[in-house]
Amino acid sequence: MRSGRIAAGLAAVTLAVTGCADAGATASGDDGGPGGTLTVFAAASLTDVFTDLGQRLEEEHDGLTVQFNFAGSSALATQLTQGAPADVFAAANDAQMAVVTDAGLADGDPTVFTGNVLQIAVPAGNPAGVTGLADFAREELALAVCAPEVPCGTAAEDVFAAAGVTPRPDTQEEDVRAALTKVELGEVDAALVYATDVTAAGDAVEGIAVPEAEDAVNDYPLCTLAAAPNPGAARAFVDLVLSDEGQQALEDAGFRTP
């Protein structure tokens, strides 16, 4: 199943773009451009970039309103399989996208549009003198990682395995933002979070790059949904994300272009 997904990922750019574009043309494009309301379900880590891109799209198209539902990818996948109406879904990993595609809700194959790597976040000034992944094995430190049930936790397990470090965390956080909050409050000495979260957190948090994480880039796939109420606008949004402009915005926020 995993290899199938990787194959799908490799072929994604060409296949999905053409597949989705056909479907988009059949809908609201005739009256000169997308209008109405576009609903985008996106992983919480995309909040800043997607809000910005949504505003750009609204400026380009008169009468278009873009509304977002930002939450954990798994919560969004659950909402979609329970029938929540949406036009676009952008997930923070392949597994949660698979929940939606397996349910037959996606229009065509998903496209991997960006990626995220893990970084060590420490409180400003790095009071515990954390230097790298090996510090996560030190019992005397207060350490947070994401729970293995959520995407950043799965990624963390891979990174620790690749580095040969057995982590001794004090808490397995329910999502990456919760882990980051504990760093911001100074309650943990270090947490393993996404590079983009460190960028977004500002001065309260310092990031330490993890060379071992470079091999475990977390893919972010997105797709338009088969039952999209506004397929024309959905297509336009996906095109914007995949355009040079969209990719640059993602890179500025700390994401890795695929």
Place this chain on the structure above:
Amino acid sequence: MRRARTPAPLLVPAALAVVFLVLPLVALLVRTPWSQLGTLLVAPGVGQALRLSLVSATLATAVSVVLGVPLAWVLARSRARGRAVLRALVTVPLVLPPVVGGVALFLVLGRQGIVGRWLDEAFGLTIPFTTAAVVIAETFVAMPFLVISVEGALRAADVRYEDAAATLGADRWTTFRRVTLPLVAPGVAAGAVLCWARALGEFGATITFAGNFPGTTQTMPLAVYLALQRDPQAAIVLSLVLLVVSVATLLLLRDRWLGRGAAA
């Protein structure tokens, strides 16, 4: 005791309330993957999380009774000024989103907190991410339920019994122990049950202040939430286990404390 017939205008709303409250539970039962029940139940961590939940909720209730009953007495009986303000303050956790409560606990008892910093420096004691933190978070959220129940019982109790005891020479402490407390015992029991139930279901303050680690801080609600991220079926089974255990416990206690008449 003569049983009153339900007045007709109460019947329809009462029935609606039952439907509203019970239907989600029925839905949970309908969607339970009964065939996988066995394998999901013996999955590692389930017993551990259940045990931790029961122990921490019971400890939180014990702390709440020891501290909350005296507080309820102060609120109901003392003539000190500012009681209204005090009551409003101690019931704040009822309206505070539990996650905010968890952050507030960090600011007091965390490593950087106003009390926690001192505990760390003087004794090398850190509270967050320990089982003690689970009990503290649950107590913070659940104690107001007990205080409110017991205060209500104290206000409803007839003060003349206490006056009579005082007239007969009992000091105030004896009066409290021998007269007041037995008088409001059903209120204390009801408050303790409410407090225990709230502590057992506590999620937000716990996951914030105590974090989530299997065996030390992962209670059932946390396990359910995380299971929901990966395997909704397992989450339903875990919820069902928590539900069955809590209802069974409450029914058993009810029989024991309040006698068969009250349970019927």
